[in-house]
Amino acid sequence: MARYRGPVEKIERRLGVSLGLKGERRLAGKSALEKRPYPPGQHGQRRTKISEYGLQLREKQKARYMYGISEKQCLRAYKEASRRQGNTGANFLQYLECRLDNVVYRMGLATTRRLARQIVTHGHILVNGKRVNIPSFVVKPGMKIGVKEKMRSNAQIQRAIELTNQTGISPWVDVDKEKAEGIFTRVPEREELNVPIEERLIIELYSK
Numbered sequence: 001m002a003r004y005r006g007p008v009e010k011i012e013r014r015l016g017v018s019l020g021l022k023g024e025r026r027l028a029g030k031s032a033l034e035k036r037p038y039p040p041g042q043h044g045q046r047r048t049k050i051s052e053y054g055l056q057l058r059e060k061q062k063a064r065y066m067y068g069i070s071e072k073q074c075l076r077a078y079k080e081a082s083r084r085q086g087n088t089g090a091n092f093l094q095y096l097e098c099r100l101d102n103v104v105y106r107m108g109l110a111t112t113r114r115l116a117r118q119i120v121t122h123g124h125i126l127v128n129g130k131r132v133n134i135p136s137f138v139v140k141p142g143m144k145i146g147v148k149e150k151m152r153s154n155a156q157i158q159r160a161i162e163l164t165n166q167t168g169i170s171p172w173v174d175v176d177k178e179k180a181e182g183i184f185t186r187v188p189e190r191e192e193l194n195v196p197i198e199e200r201l202i203i204e205l206y207s208k
Helices: 010-017 024-027 052-067 069-081 088-097 101-108 113-120 155-167 198-205
Strands: 124-125 144-147 173-176 181-184
Touching: 010 052, 010 155, 052 088, 052 144, 052 198, 069 198, 088 101, 088 198, 101 113, 101 124, 101 144, 173 198
Parallel strands: none
Antiparallel strands: 124 144, 144 181, 173 181
């Protein structure tokens, strides 16, 4: 799934929720989900009853597509969340939020997590002054994240920074827009994460 290359708006229609996979189209109100709020295909408008397992699987798919992770990475996140103290579901989402590609997205340096992953993979991101090209790198509070100087004028990055004036920047990152850099100040609380995911169902699925 982390290498999915298909039409992402079909995924949102199938799952019935916006996952932020199309940044500017979503902000402009032009997403396919808003125009056709039902699953794709000739039978998309039929009402179907979903089993308990189906509900659990759907929530896991939401998390995988939203954060751009594979099944193996999703399972790893669950195991890490289980080892930590506290609520496993909250730990699961917090772990995903600490991925470098997600932090770059939360800082407003990319319009989507997919674009943030590409920026990281191409080596344009510095962590504490050192180049890191691993999207799954776990960012810890206090770490400084920034774009390499020669990439700060990149049109896509500048456009993303411009759009943050509409969406706002997450309160757990402190960003200097002019320098295209910032600090990951803390791990967000579950209540702060406005994500359409019922993490409890994902934990139930993996704990069977």
